[in-house]
Amino acid sequence: MSDERTALVTGASSGIGVAIAVELGRLGWRVGLGARRVDRLEETAAAVSDAGGTAFASPLDVTDAGSVAACFAAVDAELGPVDALVNNAGIATPGWLHRAAPDAIKREVETNLLGPILTSQILIAALRERGDRGDIVFITSDATRHARPRMATYTATKAGLEALAHSVALECEGTGIRSTVVRVGPTLSEFGFDWPMDELEDLMTYWPRFGLQRHGGVLEPEAIARAVAMVLTAPPGVRFDTVEVQPEAPVDDDRTAQIIERPPARTGE
Ligand code: NDP
Numbered sequence: 001m002s003d004e005r006t007a008l009v010t011g012a013s014s015g016i017g018v019a020i021a022v023e024l025g026r027l028g029w030r031v032g033l034g035a036r037r038v039d040r041l042e043e044t045a046a047a048v049s050d051a052g053g054t055a056f057a058s059p060l061d062v063t064d065a066g067s068v069a070a071c072f073a074a075v076d077a078e079l080g081p082v083d084a085l086v087n088n089a090g091i092a093t094p095g096w097l098h099r100a101a102p103d104a105i106k107r108e109v110e111t112n113l114l115g116p117i118l119t120s121q122i123l124i125a126a127l128r129e130r131g132d133r134g135d136i137v138f139i140t141s142d143a144t145r146h147a148r149p150r151m152a153t154y155t156a157t158k159a160g161l162e163a164l165a166h167s168v169a170l171e172c173e174g175t176g177i178r179s180t181v182v183r184v185g186p187t188l189s190e191f192g193f194d195w196p197m198d199e200l201e202d203l204m205t206y207w208p209r210f211g212l213q214r215h216g217g218v219l220e221p222e223a224i225a226r227a228v229a230m231v232l233t234a235p236p237g238v239r240f241d242t243v244e245v246q247p248e249a250p251v252d253d254d255r256t257a258q259i260i261e262r263p264p265a266r267t268g269e
Pocket residue numbers: 010011012013014015016017034035036037038040060061062063088089090091111139140141142184185186187188189190191192
């Protein structure tokens with residue numbers, strides 16, 4: 001693999017996807033940007049160029065196999081063959097499972113799980129055909145490690161994504177194609193922007209009962225981007241399996257102080 005590679009980042013129109021694209025731009029890479037909001041992708045493209053990379057924005061709906069194939073074809077034509085894929089696009093709809101609308105459940109499963117399956121199979125097929133090395137990064141959630149009530153479908157999709165990543169890693173052993181999970185803790189982005197405020201406030205008092213959201217620490221998207229860059233720039237012979245990034249508990253924070261004195265009981269462990 002040359003030092004200047006061609007990546008495709010899904011969900012590059014906001015939050016963590018933007019930060020990853022810009023970080024890869026900083027490495028001087030060619031970066032394909034995929035998401036549904038193309039106007040926002042153009043803003044990311046400008047930021048990638050400013051950082052020193054070359055960017056190309058392509059409309060992408062990861063739930064649609066035709067859109068995924070078209071996006072890969074467009075990025076290949078514009079930037080050259082993709083050799084690094086970051087499966088970052090994801091959504092969550094909070095709420096009790098028994099009250100969730102079937103359409104919302106389907107959208108979440110298709111975006112978070114079907115999408116990365118579709119993108120990954122295209123890249124793996126292309127890399128195998130060319131005999132090239134390459135990387136696939138799957139952005140998952142710490143919900144896979146600490147089950148998250150009232151986000152059951154989301155948790156299930158991210159757990160499934162980790163199973164996919166590990167299976168792909170084994171399928172690709174000996175090919176030079178690496179598969180890695182980057183597991184993400186609470187991060188400032190547009191994630192949750194569309195959640196009803198009363199639901200959000202309720203969850204902030206509900207989740208700590210299960211040992212979740214114990215403190216108010218939150219990551220900047222750039223922290224995730226740096227972890228992804230570390231994975232992608234690992235030398236041949238090294239494969240990161242799972243990298244989990246968590247915010248440090250704020251020092252001198254009231255909630256942290258309470259935890260230090262009296263740790264909350266964690267259920268189910
Ligand atoms: P944002 O909401 O800021 O970004 C989500 C991105 O996904 C957007 O660019 C959106 O683009 C894209 N997207 C959604 N649906 C589709 C689709 N059908 N096709 C293509 N792109 C799509 O959230 P984050 O940046 O925080 O999320 C990035 C990833 O990080 C997600 O996988 C999320 O699950 C994960 N994560 C985030 C955490 C956090 O605390 N923020 C914690 C743990 C994991 P558009 O709408 O333009 O299509």
